[in-house]
Amino acid sequence: EPEVTQTPSHQVTQMGQEVILRCVPISNHLYFYWYRQILGQKVEFLVSFYNNEISEKSEIFDDQFSVERPDGSNFTLKIRSTKLEDSAMYFCASSEATGIIGELFFGEGSRLTVL
Amino acid sequence: KQEVTQIPAALSVPEGENLVLNCSFTDSAIYNLQWFRQDPGKGLTSLLLIQSSQREQTSGRLNASLDKSSGRSTLYIAASQPGDSATYLCAVSNYGGSQGNLIFGKGTKLSVKP
Numbered sequence: 479e480p481e482v483t484q485t486p487s488h489q490v491t492q493m494g495q496e497v498i499l500r501c502v503p504i505s506n507h508l509y510f511y512w513y514r515q516i517l518g519q520k521v522e523f524l525v526s527f528y529n530n531e532i533s534e535k536s537e538i539f540d541d542q543f544s545v546e547r548p549d550g551s552n553f554t555l556k557i558r559s560t561k562l563e564d565s566a567m568y569f570c571a572s573s574e575a576t577g578i579i580g581e582l583f584f585g586e587g588s589r590l591t592v593l
Numbered sequence: 594k595q596e597v598t599q600i601p602a603a604l605s606v607p608e609g610e611n612l613v614l615n616c617s618f619t620d621s622a623i624y625n626l627q628w629f630r631q632d633p634g635k636g637l638t639s640l641l642l643i644q645s646s647q648r649e650q651t652s653g654r655l656n657a658s659l660d661k662s663s664g665r666s667t668l669y670i671a672a673s674q675p676g677d678s679a680t681y682l683c684a685v686s687n688y689g690g691s692q693g694n695l696i697f698g699k700g701t702k703l704s705v706k707p
Contacts, residue, residue, distance in 0.1 A: 520699050521682065521684070521695075523694045523695060526694060534694055569636060571637075580624065581642040582639065585636050586635055587636045
């Protein structure tokens with residue numbers, strides 16, 4: 479069964495360092511997303527991406543964050559200068575469609591620990 | 594602003610019992626509602642998607658209902674098994690948003706005892 483894959487599964491970094499989280503969405507999907515979940519809290523929307531541009535971003539997704547689809551298969555989230563509060567599980571998701579029939583499929587997540 | 598609430602926060606039942614998980618949302622202008630399962634330290638597995646025009650969806654032992662006007666959804670699990678132990682999340686997609694911007698509840702942590 480097709481699935482969303484994410485790497486790395488866990489990354490530990492020092493505050494102020496740049497981090498890139500990678501995702502391979504389901505191959506025929508056109509819409510891509512990043513979400514995060516701080517330990518013990520709700521899953522939160524970060525950004526949606528379609529047709530090589532950001533469709534929507536949340537207040538969390540500030541100038542420290544960027545997304546890119548560098549080739550036909552990968553979708554990346556970059557955090558330029560990590561802060562302690564960026565420690566969270568980051569989930570990539572994709573969907574074939576949006577709107578009423580838009581079902582999102584999530585990856586296993588990348589756990590980011592900022593020291 | 595859309596708020597999603599799930600009650601109870603945790604539930605422990607003996608194996609074989611039928612159970613209901615509740616989800617409520619404050620704004621009825623939604624495209625759809627999705628139920629997910631999350632195992633500890635793992636990703637989210639999509640269980641069911643109910644379109645805003647639908648009243649219920651079924652998949653195996655799972656049945657989800659949606660009452661959009663009252664802002665409520667329930668996930669019914671029949672004949673529960675220890676393997677059903679996980680956190681169950683509901684999420685809504687707001688009408689007028691980017692349509693992939695899901696607003697999640699905090700989840701119900703289910704424990705099914707053998």
